[in-house]
Amino acid sequence: MPPLPLTRQPIVIAHRGASGYLPEHTLPAKAYAHAIGADFLEQDVVLTKDDVPVVLHDIYLDSVSDVAGRFPERHRADGRFYAIDFTWAEIQQLRASERFHHEKGTPIFSGRFPIHASAFAIPSLEEELTFIAGLNKSTGRNTGIYPEIKQPAFHRKAGKDISRIVLDVIDRTGWGEPTQRIFIQCFEADETRRIRQELGCRLPLIQLLASEWKERVQPGQLTGLEKALDDVRTYADGIGPALTHLLLQRDADGFLQTSPLVEAAHQRGLQVHPWTIRRDELPQTVESLETLHSTLFLKLGVDGVFSDFPDLTVAYVKSRFG
Numbered sequence: 001m002p003p004l005p006l007t008r009q010p011i012v013i014a015h016r017g018a019s020g021y022l023p024e025h026t027l028p029a030k031a032y033a034h035a036i037g038a039d040f041l042e043q044d045v046v047l048t049k050d051d052v053p054v055v056l057h058d059i060y061l062d063s064v065s066d067v068a069g070r071f072p073e074r075h076r077a078d079g080r081f082y083a084i085d086f087t088w089a090e091i092q093q094l095r096a097s098e099r100f101h102h103e104k105g106t107p108i109f110s111g112r113f114p115i116h117a118s119a120f121a122i123p124s125l126e127e128e129l130t131f132i133a134g135l136n137k138s139t140g141r142n143t144g145i146y147p148e149i150k151q152p153a154f155h156r157k158a159g160k161d162i163s164r165i166v167l168d169v170i171d172r173t174g175w176g177e178p179t180q181r182i183f184i185q186c187f188e189a190d191e192t193r194r195i196r197q198e199l200g201c202r203l204p205l206i207q208l209l210a211s212e213w214k215e216r217v218q219p220g221q222l223t224g225l226e227k228a229l230d231d232v233r234t235y236a237d238g239i240g241p242a243l244t245h246l247l248l249q250r251d252a253d254g255f256l257q258t259s260p261l262v263e264a265a266h267q268r269g270l271q272v273h274p275w276t277i278r279r280d281e282l283p284q285t286v287e288s289l290e291t292l293h294s295t296l297f298l299k300l301g302v303d304g305v306f307s308d309f310p311d312l313t314v315a316y317v318k319s320r321f322g
Contacts, residue, residue, distance in 0.1 A: 009321045010297055011304035012313045013146050014038035015276045016057060020308035022113055023098045024064065025055045026120040027131055034135050036311040039304070040144040040181065041132060045125050046151070047160050052088035053125040053169055059083055059151055062102040065094040065122065084158055088124065096120040109280055125166065129173040144181025148208070152191040163195050176203065183273075185240055189232075196235040206273060207232050208240040217245050217259035225260065229268050238271030238303070243292075246274055246300060247285040256285055262300045275306035277313055290316075297321075 017029030018036065030041050044057045061067040062081040067074070070093060075081050080102070083091065097120065098113045100106060107115050123131070129145060136143055147166060155162040163186075170176045170184075185206040186192045195201045216225045232239060241261055248257045262272050274296065279289050286292045293316040296302045307313040 010302060010317055011039040011273075012037070012310050012317060013040040013042055013273060013304055013306045014310040015042055015306040015308050016044065017041060018308075018310055020109075020112060020279065023096055023120050024057060025122070026096050027123055027128065028120065030128065030132065031135065033310050034132065034139070034141070034143050037314040038143065038307075038310040040146040040183065042306065043125060043128055043145060043147040044150050045147055045162070045166050046083045047155055047162050047165065048083060048088045048091060049085055050087045051160060051165060053162070053166050054083060054088070054091060055123050055125055055128050056083055057099075057150075059154060060102070061086065061091070061094065061122075064099050065096050066116065067094055068102075070094060084155070084160075091122055094122060096122050111280055125169050126173060129169065129175055133174065142181060144183070145175060146183045146185065148185045148187075149191065149195075152186065152188055163191060163199060167195070167199060167201060170203075183238070193235040204237040205235065206238045206240045206271070207236040209242065209245055213241065213245055213261075217241075217261045218248070219257075222260055222264070226264055229264055229270065233268045233270055236270070238273060239265055240306075241272065241274045243274055243276070243283050246302075247283050247295065250285060256295065258295070258300060262302055266301070271303040272300075273304040273306065274302055277305055277307040277309065279309045279312060 014033030016024035018033040019029055022029035022032055025044065033041055043055045045053045046056050046059050047053055059082055060080050061083050067081045074085060098115045099108045100115045101108065132143060132145060149163050149166055152162050175182055183204045183206050185208050187208040187210050189207060192205055192207050196205055215221065216228055245261055246259055248259055251257055265272050277292060282292060286295065289312065296305055297320060305313060
């Protein structure tokens, strides 16, 4: 597959939906992100016991639902409640919540939607993709989807091929057509490569960058970085770095040092979609949301970003790119 053309106007990807305002990965969070103009809506995907892909950031249920109260004896030896141990029918009985510390019961972000408030559900991937297609039809918009295949090695140890199952749902719901706006992302490089080469997926693939890339983006490591990106471009269309892969540190004079990652990726025709912009959790290297936006879009020239507050990022992109 030839490299995707680099985007002129950056795209805004709603990270777990409009998760700065509503509980992550719930359909209301996706509806709000759609309404406020996000270009793509993200879906993290894990499997149930009966192989139903559900939209959930973790393989665990106990930090975003009331599973511990409804099924108190269903935890594993480590005390965690795993989605893969529950059927789809059982997960449908749960109430989803704003993310909280599963041990302490306190919210991760105290200023966001109250935990255990109102009525939210964990959607299946098929439900969500059908829902977004319906919103596109009724509004005349063309908002895309951005599924992440979560922990395929974990699922494989349980005898489940999550990538094949997710691709089947994408095809069945009509999102696998060439006219659709879609990226598929994964952290595990072996699996991203497998999705392209073994499973024959021709949809745009994004290789998410894990912690080992932090060393590759440091000053003096350009040769190793370029070699690693040369490998990525043999099977993927872009990369998804963390903000810490791009924003390195302040020097002695207070100037922000950035990595060569974006430039090196663009030289190889790879798109760059970093994660995650959070108004209430800015990187230590920037002093404001305005600085973060301008550094990513104007100084580094990223092709898109994940944002918990997509309305703020959409507003910035419109103000700068028209």
